[in-house]
Amino acid sequence: KQEVTQIPAALSVPEGENLVLNCSFTDSAIYNLQWFRQDPGKGLTSLLLIQSSQREQTSGRLNASLDKSSGRSTLYIAASQPGDSATYLCAPWGSYIPTFGRGTSLIVHP
Amino acid sequence: EADIYQTPRYLVIGTGKKITLECSQTMGHDKMYWYQQDPGMELHLIHYSYGVNSTEKGDLSSESTVSRIRTEHFPLTLESARPSHTSQYLCASSPTSGEANEQFFGPGTRLTVL
Numbered sequence: 001k002q003e004v005t006q007i008p009a010a011l012s013v014p015e016g017e018n019l020v021l022n023c024s025f026t027d028s029a030i031y032n033l034q035w036f037r038q039d040p041g042k043g044l045t046s047l048l049l050i051q052s053s054q055r056e057q058t059s060g061r062l063n064a065s066l067d068k069s070s071g072r073s074t075l076y077i078a079a080s081q082p083g084d085s086a087t088y089l090c091a092p093w094g095s096y097i098p099t100f101g102r103g104t105s106l107i108v109h110p
Numbered sequence: 111e112a113d114i115y116q117t118p119r120y121l122v123i124g125t126g127k128k129i130t131l132e133c134s135q136t137m138g139h140d141k142m143y144w145y146q147q148d149p150g151m152e153l154h155l156i157h158y159s160y161g162v163n164s165t166e167k168g169d170l171s172s173e174s175t176v177s178r179i180r181t182e183h184f185p186l187t188l189e190s191a192r193p194s195h196t197s198q199y200l201c202a203s204s205p206t207s208g209e210a211n212e213q214f215f216g217p218g219t220r221l222t223v224l
Contacts (some may be wrong), residue, residue, distance in 0.1 A: 031211055032211060032212075034211075034212060034213060036215075041198070041218070041220065042217060042218060043114075043116075043200055043215035043216050043217045043218045044153075044200070044202075044213075044215040045215070046212060046213065046214060046215075049212045089153075091213070093211045096141055096158075096160065096204075096211065097155065097158065098211070098213060100152050100153045101152065102151070102152045103152070
């Protein structure tokens with residue numbers, strides 16, 4: 001059964017810092033990996049999707065990398081802003097079902 | 111981008127009542143999912159569907175049931191609500207497109223059972 005671990009569990013940083021959020025998974029036989037953002041009490045918003053044949057994907061200040069063989073993905077957030085405050089979840093996809101980690105809770109203070 | 115709607119957004123109900131949480135999507139996605147999430151905790155898959163007339167139970171044992179009569183609609187029903195059902199329920203969908211699985215979520219329903 002796939003298990004997903006996200007480190008750190010929580011992070012509080014001043015505005016402007018560059019951040020690295022880590023995701024590890026136990027079963028490397030994945031189709032792709034998706035990163036989400038969740039604001040308190042809300043649904044999840046898709047940020048990036050990395051297909052198994054890709055090594056990284058970029059969207060604005062976000063960059064996600066994937067190393068399938070080692071079971072790791074990293075989300076890099078450049079020049080963090082208070083609006084980035086949220087919980088970030090990674091989800092590697094097996095067949096048609098993704099597995100979610102507990103997420104990294106990020107607070108960016110002005 | 112997928113549009114997924116969930117109603118109601120908030121529901122407070124007494125023990126023993128029957129409730130149905132609605133989920134609809136407008137993008138024609140074949141796959142749909144229901145998750146349960148307690149505050150600060152991970153998502154747990156409770157039901158999913160590969161298409162019309164296809165439903166499966168997820169990893170988390172649930173007393174709820176689902177149906178998939180139309181592609182766009184995936185309602186979840188609790189026959190007799192209990193306080194232990196208090197949680198946030200999230201609906202999601204994804205297209206059938208080979209390896210490019212990508213999931214889109216609705217805004218969620220916050221359920222409180224008194």
